[in-house]
Amino acid sequence: MYPQQIHSYLHKFFNENNCQIVKNHDHYMTVQLTIEMDKKIMNRPYYWKYLENTNGVPNPAQLTFITDQNKLVENIKGEVVHFGSPRLNQLFRATKDLGAFVHMYEQVDHQPQNKAILTPWLGVNYKVSYYSDQTKEMLYSLGMNLITGHLVDGFQERLNNLNLESSMSEYAFDLTAIIKPLRALERLDLAIENNINADNHSWAEDAKKRWQKDREVLEHFYEGVEDKPECYEMEKRALDEQYESRITIEIVNGGLFYLKTLIN
Amino acid sequence: MLIEKSSTWKEGFIERLEEREPWDNWTLYNMSYDVVKTNLITDFTGLQSPKYLPNLTPLRHQLEVAETVIERMNGKAILADEVGLGKTIEAGLILKEYLIRGLVKKALILAPASLINQWIDELNNKFYIPAIPYKKNYNLDNYSVVVMSMDTAKKSPHKEVIYAQDYDMIIIDEAHKLKNHKTKNYEFVQSLKKKFCLLLTATPIQNDVFELFYLISLLKPGHLGSYETFQSSFSANKLTWEHDDYLKELVNQVMVRNRRQDTGIEWTQRRVQTIPIQFTKEEKEVYEMIEGLKNVSSVFSSAFSMITLQKEMCSSKEATYLTLNKMRQECVDSEEIDYVETLIQKLMALEVNTKAEKAYELISKANDKVIIFTEYRASQAYLQWYLGSKGITSVLFNGKFKKSKRDWMKQLFKEQAQVLIATESGGEGINLQFCHHVINYDLPWNPMKLEQRIGRVHRLGQEHDVHIYNLAIEGTIEDHILDLLHAKIDVFEKAVGNLDDILSTLKESM
Numbered sequence: 001m002y003p004q005q006i007h008s009y010l011h012k013f014f015n016e017n018n019c020q021i022v023k024n025h026d027h028y029m030t031v032q033l034t035i036e037m038d039k040k041i042m043n044r045p046y047y048w049k050y051l052e053n054t055n056g057v058p059n060p061a062q063l064t065f066i067t068d069q070n071k072l073v074e075n076i077k078g079e080v081v082h083f084g085s086p087r088l089n090q091l092f093r094a095t096k097d098l099g100a101f102v103h104m105y106e107q108v109d110h111q112p113q114n115k116a117i118l119t120p121w122l123g124v125n126y127k128v129s130y131y132s133d134q135t136k137e138m139l140y141s142l143g144m145n146l147i148t149g150h151l152v153d154g155f156q157e158r159l160n161n162l163n164l165e166s167s168m169s170e171y172a173f174d175l176t177a178i179i180k181p182l183r184a185l186e187r188l189d190l191a192i193e194n195n196i197n198a199d200n201h202s203w204a205e206d207a208k209k210r211w212q213k214d215r216e217v218l219e220h221f222y223e224g225v226e227d228k229p230e231c232y233e234m235e236k237r238a239l240d241e242q243y244e245s246r247i248t249i250e251i252v253n254g255g256l257f258y259l260k261t262l263i264n
Numbered sequence: 265m266l267i268e269k270s271s272t273w274k275e276g277f278i279e280r281l282e283e284r285e286p287w288d289n290w291t292l293y294n295m296s297y298d299v300v301k302t303n304l305i306t307d308f309t310g311l312q313s314p315k316y317l318p319n320l321t322p323l324r325h326q327l328e329v330a331e332t333v334i335e336r337m338n339g340k341a342i343l344a345d346e347v348g349l350g351k352t353i354e355a356g357l358i359l360k361e362y363l364i365r366g367l368v369k370k371a372l373i374l375a376p377a378s379l380i381n382q383w384i385d386e387l388n389n390k391f392y393i394p395a396i397p398y399k400k401n402y403n404l405d406n407y408s409v410v411v412m413s414m415d416t417a418k419k420s421p422h423k424e425v426i427y428a429q430d431y432d433m434i435i436i437d438e439a440h441k442l443k444n445h446k447t448k449n450y451e452f453v454q455s456l457k458k459k460f461c462l463l464l465t466a467t468p469i470q471n472d473v474f475e476l477f478y479l480i481s482l483l484k485p486g487h488l489g490s491y492e493t494f495q496s497s498f499s500a501n502k503l504t505w506e507h508d509d510y511l512k513e514l515v516n517q518v519m520v521r522n523r524r525q526d527t528g529i530e531w532t533q534r535r536v537q538t539i540p541i542q543f544t545k546e547e548k549e550v551y552e553m554i555e556g557l558k559n560v561s562s563v564f565s566s567a568f569s570m571i572t573l574q575k576e577m578c579s580s581k582e583a584t585y586l587t588l589n590k591m592r593q594e595c596v597d598s599e600e601i602d603y604v605e606t607l608i609q610k611l612m613a614l615e616v617n618t619k620a621e622k623a624y625e626l627i628s629k630a631n632d633k634v635i636i637f638t639e640y641r642a643s644q645a646y647l648q649w650y651l652g653s654k655g656i657t658s659v660l661f662n663g664k665f666k667k668s669k670r671d672w673m674k675q676l677f678k679e680q681a682q683v684l685i686a687t688e689s690g691g692e693g694i695n696l697q698f699c700h701h702v703i704n705y706d707l708p709w710n711p712m713k714l715e716q717r718i719g720r721v722h723r724l725g726q727e728h729d730v731h732i733y734n735l736a737i738e739g740t741i742e743d744h745i746l747d748l749l750h751a752k753i754d755v756f757e758k759a760v761g762n763l764d765d766i767l768s769t770l771k772e773s774m
Contacts, residue, residue, distance in 0.1 A: 083316060182278070
């Protein structure tokens with residue numbers, strides 16, 4: 001992420017969370033946090049507990065973020081935020097928390113005769129991680145039509161050009177789902193697992209070979225030793241942990257979508 | 265294959281379906297997806313960490329080390345770059361990479377006490393790794409990256425506390441301190457679980473090849489075979505060699521070492537001179553009387569005390585006097601006492617210290633900042649007095665100084681004094697690139713100590729050629745020390761690789 005991208009990210013994030021942008025310059029900005037946001041990112045639970053117990057006047061923090069220190073000419077004091085900085089990571093996590101579940105309707109212009117029909121979909125974004133002594137991550141976006149059970153890949157990208165709002169327009173009506181959302185979720189989970197099973201797992205084989213090689217070296221060292229010391233077991237355990245291959249599936253976010261546009 | 269899934273999202277989803285919780289904001293939903301996409305680690309190989317570290321510009325050789333260690337050595341390695349090439353940066357890059365990739369959650373860094381603050385500072389400010397220095401009452405459960413001294417770590421109750429933690433990565437700085445497998449340090453590290461492990465040392469061999477064997481056996485037991493097979497292959501004589509190519513290859517599988525010249529950076533030259541010095545007639549007489557001591561009294565019969573006195577006499581009468589005076593107390597019969605008394609008289613009557621004069625001559629000729637390393641506190645004090653009498657300002661330095669005092673002394677040296685006089689233990693952890701002259705007033709037994717000394721000055725950021733003067737008095741024990749230094753350098757070069765000049769010019773002249 002370049003400084004400009006970070007700047008617009010912060011701007012968007014605080015704006016969407018109703019925090020007032022007090023000052024907005026090219027390379028820095030000052031933000032007035034709301035009480036909710038202060039509680040979320042300022043890490044001062046005792047202050048808030050104290051305030052609530054004493055009925056004090058809440059004074060949520062005002063923060064200045066410098067997004068491009070190199071271009072900064074003004075004499076400004078503030079937190080430097082860059083890709084990799086703890087603050088940005090924290091805001092990434094907050095974004096994940098605050099944007100995990102949605103319920104959206106495609107907007108419909110005025111219809112002269114019949115109302116437009118909206119089809120319900122479940123959309124879920126999955127992050128799949130492969131771990132051994134190395135890591136690789138993949139992002140899958142799956143969607144399921146809750147009427148037909150039709151499954152599509154790359155769902156998130158298909159939503160990009162649609163006009164979605166959290167409430168339904170008056171010129172539309174939504175079909176009731178035939179497949180229950182939770183049932184659909186199970187089927188999407190299954191689809192991801194099938195996907196993983198069909199993938200090439202030579203990475204795990206390779207890790208196993210590395211593990212075997214190191215294991216042989218270790219056995220060689222203790223060859224002929226009758227009472228193997230405790231550190232032998234320790235080493236063995238360390239090797240197991242180092243090379244053990246495993247896969248994690250994590251849901252980034254997902255939601256229900258009522259769409260007029262056909263997706264196939 | 266083990267697949268781990270979490271049901272957290274599903275539970276939250278049910279809450280929304282049943283209208284107990286509100287739905288989220290669409291813009292934040294999209295932002296969240298984009299963040300994950302941006303941060304996705306799409307390949308098993310390659311480094312992610314540099315893009316998270318905009319304020320750090322790692323050098324090419326540092327990035328290569330990080331990649332090699334992770335991809336070829338599977339995260340277990342000895343980082344053995346020459347002094348001053350940034351081993352801490354390399355370790356930081358590797359740790360950061362594993363943290364980003366989620367393979368390391370908890371890490372322990374063991375460093376000499378004097379370097380703890382430097383580690384904390386670099387990890388936090390250069391790598392944004394929230395490392396903390398260990399304090400006695402800390403509960404280690406709460407801290408993911410901890411830096412502590414080996415001396416603390418190996419003792420109870422800290423030792424037990426550490427064993428109870430599940431560290432994914434162990435980093436040990438100045439790992440040559442583990443060369444002796446009979447020490448508590450070694451035993452402690454041996455019993456630590458080492459999933460990913462980095463041992464940092466510029467000097468993996470200080471005296472003999474078995475030190476390397478023990479270091480590697482700590483990291484990867486069996487890599488060089490068992491002790492018996494290793495010993496039989498590499499002969500009983502620790503200083504000779506038969507299978508050096510084979511050994512070097514094995515070593516290179518677990519050790520990365522960059523030399524200054526491999527880094528692609530323009531390094532300034534090292535100009536090493538060994539300066540032979542002749543004692544005056546009076547000094548020589550005293551030196552010979554010292555050698556005669558062992559025939560006169562049993563108090564002086566041990567080789568160790570003999571060597572100490574000989575070395576001290578090559579340094580200063582002040583250093584010699586302290587030891588000699590202490591040993592005189594142990595003499596009983598009058599013949600012994602007479603001999604020692606006469607010796608002390610002659611010693612104290614000496615008016616000239618030829619070596620100090622030579623040092624003064626070199627300092628005047630350099631007409632620039634100079635560091636003098638001596639092995640003795642008494643010589644250190646004497647040199648300050650002597651140089652002062654010649655109008656040369658100096659500051660003293662030793663490793664026992666607290667960090668604030670060290671910084672202060674460094675500042676004084678930089679801004680006011682011409683000479684810094686340091687004892688051996690002052691060697692680690694100070695960087696003095698503004699200085700270009702090093703006088704090794706006394707020679708240590710170990711060439712790596714010389715390398716450490718030179719490394720204070722000849723490191724990244726040095727803009728001038730560096731002059732190194734090794735002073736050695738002819739016809740004394742210092743001849744023997746020089747021979748031994750050469751032999752040890754030879755062992756190092758055969759097992760590990762070439763060394764930058766420490767003594768070489770003398771080698772050619774010999």
